[in-house]
Amino acid sequence: MSQQTIKESDFTPIQYTEAETEKIVGESTSYWKDAWRRFKKNKLAIGGVIIIILLAVMSLAGPYMTEYNYYENDLINANQSPSAEHWFGTDNLGRDMFARTWEGAKISLFIGLTAAIIDLIIGVIWGSVSGYIGGRVDEIMMRIADILSALPYLLVVILLMVVMPQGLWTLILAMTITGWINMARIVRGEVMRLKNEEYVLAAKSLGASTTRIIARHLVPNMLGPILVTLTLTVPSAIFTEAFLSFLGLGVPAPLASWGTMTSDGLASLRYYPYQLFFPAFFISLTMLAFNVVGDGLRDAFDPKDKR
Amino acid sequence: MKKVLEVKDLSVSFHTYGGEVQAVRGVSFDLYEGETLAIVGESGSGKSVTAQSIMQLIAQPPGEYKSGSIILDGEDLLKKTEAEMQHIRGQEIGMVFQDPMTSLNPTMTIGKQIAEGLIKHQKLSRQEAYERAIELLHLVGIPNPEKRIKQYPHEFSGGMRQRAMIAIALSCNPKILIADEPTTALDVTIQAQILDLLKRLQKEMNTAIIIITHDLGVVANIADRVAVMYGGKVVETGEVDDIFYHPKHPYTWGLLASMPKLNEIKEELQSIPGTPPDLKAPPKGCPFVTRCPYAMKVCDEHMPPYTNVRNKQQTACWLLDERAPKVEPPAHIMAGGLTNDE
Amino acid sequence: MLRYLLKRIGYILLSLYFIVTITFILMKVAPGGPFASERRLPPKLEEQMNAAYGLNDPIHVQYFDYLLRVVKWDFGPSFKYVGQSVNDIINRSFPYSAILGLESILLALSVGIFLGVVAALYHNRFPDYTAMVIAVLGISVPSFVLAAVLQYVFAFKLQLLPIAKFDSFAHSILPAVALAATPLAFIARLMRSSMLEVLNSDYIKTAKAKGLSQRVTIYRHGIRNAILPVISYMGPLVVAILTGSFIIETIFAIPGIGREFVTSVTNRDYTVIMGTTVFYSVLFLFSILIVDIIYSLVDPRIKLTEKEGDR
Numbered sequence: 001m002s003q004q005t006i007k008e009s010d011f012t013p014i015q016y017t018e019a020e021t022e023k024i025v026g027e028s029t030s031y032w033k034d035a036w037r038r039f040k041k042n043k044l045a046i047g048g049v050i051i052i053i054l055l056a057v058m059s060l061a062g063p064y065m066t067e068y069n070y071y072e073n074d075l076i077n078a079n080q081s082p083s084a085e086h087w088f089g090t091d092n093l094g095r096d097m098f099a100r101t102w103e104g105a106k107i108s109l110f111i112g113l114t115a116a117i118i119d120l121i122i123g124v125i126w127g128s129v130s131g132y133i134g135g136r137v138d139e140i141m142m143r144i145a146d147i148l149s150a151l152p153y154l155l156v157v158i159l160l161m162v163v164m165p166q167g168l169w170t171l172i173l174a175m176t177i178t179g180w181i182n183m184a185r186i187v188r189g190e191v192m193r194l195k196n197e198e199y200v201l202a203a204k205s206l207g208a209s210t211t212r213i214i215a216r217h218l219v220p221n222m223l224g225p226i227l228v229t230l231t232l233t234v235p236s237a238i239f240t241e242a243f244l245s246f247l248g249l250g251v252p253a254p255l256a257s258w259g260t261m262t263s264d265g266l267a268s269l270r271y272y273p274y275q276l277f278f279p280a281f282f283i284s285l286t287m288l289a290f291n292v293v294g295d296g297l298r299d300a301f302d303p304k305d306k307r
Numbered sequence: 308m309k310k311v312l313e314v315k316d317l318s319v320s321f322h323t324y325g326g327e328v329q330a331v332r333g334v335s336f337d338l339y340e341g342e343t344l345a346i347v348g349e350s351g352s353g354k355s356v357t358a359q360s361i362m363q364l365i366a367q368p369p370g371e372y373k374s375g376s377i378i379l380d381g382e383d384l385l386k387k388t389e390a391e392m393q394h395i396r397g398q399e400i401g402m403v404f405q406d407p408m409t410s411l412n413p414t415m416t417i418g419k420q421i422a423e424g425l426i427k428h429q430k431l432s433r434q435e436a437y438e439r440a441i442e443l444l445h446l447v448g449i450p451n452p453e454k455r456i457k458q459y460p461h462e463f464s465g466g467m468r469q470r471a472m473i474a475i476a477l478s479c480n481p482k483i484l485i486a487d488e489p490t491t492a493l494d495v496t497i498q499a500q501i502l503d504l505l506k507r508l509q510k511e512m513n514t515a516i517i518i519i520t521h522d523l524g525v526v527a528n529i530a531d532r533v534a535v536m537y538g539g540k541v542v543e544t545g546e547v548d549d550i551f552y553h554p555k556h557p558y559t560w561g562l563l564a565s566m567p568k569l570n571e572i573k574e575e576l577q578s579i580p581g582t583p584p585d586l587k588a589p590p591k592g593c594p595f596v597t598r599c600p601y602a603m604k605v606c607d608e609h610m611p612p613y614t615n616v617r618n619k620q621q622t623a624c625w626l627l628d629e630r631a632p633k634v635e636p637p638a639h640i641m642a643g644g645l646t647n648d649e
Numbered sequence: 650m651l652r653y654l655l656k657r658i659g660y661i662l663l664s665l666y667f668i669v670t671i672t673f674i675l676m677k678v679a680p681g682g683p684f685a686s687e688r689r690l691p692p693k694l695e696e697q698m699n700a701a702y703g704l705n706d707p708i709h710v711q712y713f714d715y716l717l718r719v720v721k722w723d724f725g726p727s728f729k730y731v732g733q734s735v736n737d738i739i740n741r742s743f744p745y746s747a748i749l750g751l752e753s754i755l756l757a758l759s760v761g762i763f764l765g766v767v768a769a770l771y772h773n774r775f776p777d778y779t780a781m782v783i784a785v786l787g788i789s790v791p792s793f794v795l796a797a798v799l800q801y802v803f804a805f806k807l808q809l810l811p812i813a814k815f816d817s818f819a820h821s822i823l824p825a826v827a828l829a830a831t832p833l834a835f836i837a838r839l840m841r842s843s844m845l846e847v848l849n850s851d852y853i854k855t856a857k858a859k860g861l862s863q864r865v866t867i868y869r870h871g872i873r874n875a876i877l878p879v880i881s882y883m884g885p886l887v888v889a890i891l892t893g894s895f896i897i898e899t900i901f902a903i904p905g906i907g908r909e910f911v912t913s914v915t916n917r918d919y920t921v922i923m924g925t926t927v928f929y930s931v932l933f934l935f936s937i938l939i940v941d942i943i944y945s946l947v948d949p950r951i952k953l954t955e956k957e958g959d960r
């Protein structure tokens with residue numbers, strides 16, 4: 001450092017304003033804005049969102065893009081490889097695979113979302129009541145959940161499907177009868193954690209009402225984990241539907257489901273591998289999309305290392 | 308006195324997504340045999356990074372040693388390979404961390420955690436290492452060491468764990484002990500015990516200690532010399548008495564004013580208004596300029612040089628330039644002096 | 650410890666009691682079920698069933714008879730296969746499933762842990778991305794799709810491995826891989842995040858500050874701690890393998906208990922369904938208990954006391 005450049009006049013006092021002294025480094029962002037900013041940066045998760053949107057659009061529009069429908073047999077044209085006429089080929093009964101694939105998408109997405117939403121409603125109510133009241137009530141409610149989940153989930157669903165008449169809603173009922181427990185446990189854990197947070201205690205000691213505490217403090221802070229669980233329930237429900245349909249316990253014929261289509265495709269795998277390829281590819285793609293979105297949301301809401 | 312460690316112009320940066328954080332910017336200090344040097348500063352001043360740099364515990368990436376040298380026994384530690392550093396760590400330099408609750412491995416017995424270093428560095432057998440571990444636990448004042456070495460960290464209280472940490476750090480008779488906020492996570496009564504233990508062991512083993520702290524009470528209790536850090540730089544350094552009784556840097560004044568004193572009842576604790584500088588874009592001049600009540604034009608543009616004040620006291624402040632207006636430190640700092648000084 | 654074990658076993662018995670009761674009720678209401686009043690059975694079986702279950706007894710007698718039989722581990726005759734008892738079917742098929750299941754568990758654990766550790770050690774670098782792509786695919790591709798793909802590629806096209814049945818080790822490779830894939834992916838992700846957390850922990854810094862080599866630090870201090878969450882995942886792992894075997898054994902025509910269960914479901918062979926369900930429940934509940942005991946042995950902080958045992 002050269003002393004020459006420093007003049008006598010440089011030694012006059014200066015004043016910093018409070019704004020300059022208290023300057024906060026980096027922009028301040030809210031919880032949601034912060035999460036959204038992190039989510040946007042996650043290219044994989046954004047890709048997942050786009051895939052889900054495309055799948056949803058195709059499940060509605062797909063069946064109208066071809067002149068064939070998903071249920072009409074055409075035995076003369078059975079087992080046709082993909083062509084300009086039948087974009088995804090035809091199955092062993094001559095049904096158009098393109099139409100069936102998107103019909104299957106509709107059913108998979110419908111089941112996945114409906115089951116997830118039902119799980120969400122029951123789970124959030126059960127979990128927050130149990131967690132907020134605590135004590136004896138909590139113990140009983142959680143013990144019920146424990147006993148309900150003492151059996152492996154898929155086993156329960158299969159047993160229920162055996163005794164109930166086959167159908168879309170039966171399937172959803174069977175899947176949600178114990179499916180909500182996971183959500184309930186997560187919500188309960190969050191409520192238990194949050195209700196002992198100091199800011200909640202502070203709000204309580206300032207006389208905030210229970211409703212206000214739940215609405216202003218608990219719900220906003222629980223939304224992250226709930227959203228993540230919700231997103232990750234969808235692929236598991238889609239998988240369960242396909243699993244059951246594969247075993248012949250899913251949606252009844254002639255409804256197309258990716259599970260039944262995979263099962264049919266497997267039977268003729270040696271000769272017509274494309275019949276397996278399309279349903280298998282789309283079910284994997286759908287589950288992948290939901291999984292990466294769920295992961296992206298988890299990282300966005302609960303960053304292990306804040307970037 | 309013999310110089311055991313010499314840190315010269317050390318600069319350490321971290322590469323983050325927000326940019327390069329220059330955590331330590333040209334820090335120099337010496338450490339002499341058997342003395343205790345306290346590095347004082349607030350969070351983000353670079354004191355912990357400095358300490359961890361000596362041991363090279365900074366992960367690279369994201370960390371990077373930008374410049375400088377750390378000389379131990381005539382050799383530059385920054386030039387050593389990882390394998391060579393492993394012989395330095397634990398053997399030549401021991402380290403104690405801030406939180407004894409998390410700095411011990413929860414699934415390994417205390418005995419094994421002490422014995423590990425002994426087996427590695429002193430080539431002791433398992434049996435010998437465990438015997439030495441018992442001696443060490445006894446040395447750091449843990450009763451029933453024979454039983455204790457078979458226990459896990461969760462069976463120890465916080466103070467006991469910190470004693471065990473000290474036993475680990477001192478197991479191989481290192482020349483230097485680095486204690487990174489060793490008492491911050493402990494109860495006040497335990498703090499004093501740990502500091503007393505460090506002082507006693509230092510006398511017995513003639514270890515040089517670098518203690519990192521933000522607590523001036525700890526400094527007064529244990530240190531011989533003090534280096535005050537702010538914004539990644541050492542702003543003032545000197546013997547502990549000089550720093551407490553004749554501080555020259557306005558930041559040191561602020562630190563002293565923020566410390567409670569026993570003989571002043573009415574006096575309110577002073578805080579230093581403002582926030583520390585952003586080390587992603589460090590200020591060109593003095594890092595303290597935005598919070599300094601005596602800031603001058605020159606402070607904004609030029610980093611002040613070190614001025615020799617008295618004894619070994621050096622201060623980096625433009626106020627010590629002859630052209631600067633004469634400023635007296637706030638009266639209450641000088642008047643009160645230090646009450647918990649021995 | 651003993652008290653804890655007794656309490657846990659008590660809960661297991663309680664859960665089993667509920668499960669047996671619920672299956673009984675389900676079979677009672679099932680259309681064409683063994684206990685339904687409307688049933689059409691071959692006379693010989695009708696006779697057998699009657700002898701076994703007293704089908705004409707009042708419902709509570711049937712129920713207690715059934716409970717008693719379950720306690721004696723006797724599940725009665727098959728509803729569909731004349732002359733075979735459910736116990737025969739379980740005893741015959743379970744060894745296949747056990748071999749396949751153990752192989753899959755070993756595969757999922759070893760490869761999953763390995764991938765997770767590698768990913769954590771090379772955090773945000775190429776091996777990490779590779780391992781996580783494998784993991785997210787493993788979670789997203791359903792086991793039956795993977796099984797079909799494996800069959801097509803390795804058995805049909807390359808003809809490297811047998812396509813089905815279960816006669817040698819080579820036969821078990823494809824089904825074990827298909828069965829292990831999803832839990833393997835879960836374990837890899839779990840291990841990765843747990844390892845990352847451990848590697849950032851203070852005690853790893855302590856270990857480094859002792860001058861331990863990187864290898865010792867990672868093995869002795871890192872993996873040993875990072876593996877704890879994986880051990881608590883063992884319960885769900887057993888479930889995944891059990892339920893996964895329904896489909897995998899069917900696809901690969903393995904005469905295991907999973908396939909027997911699926912067959913009994915399609916055949917509405919109610920007694921077999923009930924028997925295997927109870928069998929699965931026992932297996933599942935006790936493996937969870939074993940996992941908890943292992944956990945307490947590995948983590949010295951966990952003592953098997955009543956408080957922590959409450960779950």
